[in-house]
Amino acid sequence: MGESKKEVLRVQFDPSVKLEFQGAKITSDGGLLLFREMDEVMGLTVLAERVLQDPRTGQNTQHTRTALLRQAVYGRLAGYEDTNDAERLRVDPALRQIVGGRAKKHLAASTSQMSRFETEILASDENVQALADLCGRWISEANRRSKTKKLILDMDSSESQTHGRQEGSAWNGHFECTCYHPLFCFNQFGDLERAMLRNGNVASADDWRSVLEPIIERYRGLDIRRFFRGDAAFADPRVYQCLEVERYLYAIRLPANAVLHREIKPLLTHPVGHPSKKPVVWYHDFLY
Numbered sequence: 001m002g003e004s005k006k007e008v009l010r011v012q013f014d015p016s017v018k019l020e021f022q023g024a025k026i027t028s029d030g031g032l033l034l035f036r037e038m039d040e041v042m043g044l045t046v047l048a049e050r051v052l053q054d055p056r057t058g059q060n061t062q063h064t065r066t067a068l069l070r071q072a073v074y075g076r077l078a079g080y081e082d083t084n085d086a087e088r089l090r091v092d093p094a095l096r097q098i099v100g101g102r103a104k105k106h107l108a109a110s111t112s113q114m115s116r117f118e119t120e121i122l123a124s125d126e127n128v129q130a131l132a133d134l135c136g137r138w139i140s141e142a143n144r145r146s147k148t149k150k151l152i153l154d155m156d157s158s159e160s161q162t163h164g165r166q167e168g169s170a171w172n173g174h175f176e177c178t179c180y181h182p183l184f185c186f187n188q189f190g191d192l193e194r195a196m197l198r199n200g201n202v203a204s205a206d207d208w209r210s211v212l213e214p215i216i217e218r219y220r221g222l223d224i225r226r227f228f229r230g231d232a233a234f235a236d237p238r239v240y241q242c243l244e245v246e247r248y249l250y251a252i253r254l255p256a257n258a259v260l261h262r263e264i265k266p267l268l269t270h271p272v273g274h275p276s277k278k279p280v281v282w283y284h285d286f287l288y
Contacts, residue, residue: 013040014097014104029078029094036074036098042145044138045070051130051137054121063109067099068117071109074098083114135192136218142191151219152188152227153248155212155234157181157204160197170200183211204233209242216246228252259288 011033039045045066054065063071075089089095090108099108109117121127159179162169171178179200185193193215198206219226228243228250235254243250254260267282 011037011040013037014100029092032074032078032094032098035077036070039070042138042141044141045073047137047141048134051134052121053124053126053130055124056121062102063099063113064101065117065121067101067103068109068114068121071095071099071103071114072118083111083118086111086114132194132196133214135194136215139187139191139193140218148224150188150225150227151222152229153185153193153212153215154187155183155185155208155228155230157183157233159200162200168197168199172200174204181206183208185211185215204231205236205239208234208239212242216242216248220246225249254288263288 013036048069049064049066052065052069054061071086071089074095075085080089086109090103090110092108096103096108103109122131158181159172159175159177160182161175161177161179163178169178169180172181175181181198181200181202181204183196183198183204183206185195187193194211196207196211226246226248228248230239230250230252232253232255234252239252240250263286264284267284
């Protein structure tokens with residue numbers, strides 16, 4: 001009873017939406033409204049309207065490309081990975097308000113509409129490039145408000161396992177599966193700066209310039225400290241040279257080999273006596 005007497009909360013992106021506790025009117029994804037409010041304040045998904053191309057005409061445009069992108073993004077944010085979930089989500093009151101537009105009074109996009117959006121519209125060459133740039137646009141907007149003073153880039157590859165005969169998928173001996181082998185670059189906050197979908201059988205650092213150089217360009221004019229870290233796949237003089245020219249400090253693991261083992265051999269001797277409570281750390285440097 002005490003909870004029902006509290007004043008309801010409203011969100012800026014849609015003042016008609018009220019956040020209150022009513023057991024009879026419930027959605028399991030009401031928490032998404034808070035993310036949508038942040039989205040509205042920072043103008044994130046509306047950026048998609050400027051960069052994504054939409055070839056649809058006439059009756060095929062029941063939902064705008066921004067609305068469809070919101071449904072795809074927020075559905076995955078809530079843990080729904082498959083477009084088949086759209087059949088249930090299209091009637092969910094929270095998601096309909098998040099999507100906006102026609103969905104508010106009618107329904108959000110169906111499974112078939114979401115499938116066409118993701119496999120046809122977003123898969124065009126123009127939109128693939130736009131999506132690659134969109135992450136950076138979002139992060140730039142967030143950085144503009146937070147005024148960050150330091151950047152730490154972390155680049156690594158991963159596997160995206162595939163099933164069936166999908167274009168570009170291939171057997172990867174390292175991951176021991178048939179997959180794609182995408183390349184990612186995150187910042188210290190866990191934000192995705194840029195990504196690239198690659199064939200499954202390419203090397204871990206293959207085409208690293210296409211991912212790293214646009215990020216470097218975006219931060220070049222900012223007065224911040226810059227760092228880069230990567231695993232042994234990026235132990236390449238061309239990577240070092242690129243980072244040093246741009247004045248990035250970097251930590252990149254070197255592949256194990258006889259030269260490195262010989263140089264650090266004196267540090268591998270087990271100390272005599274009982275180990276101390278605190279770890280003993282030695283630092284060693286040499287030309288390589």
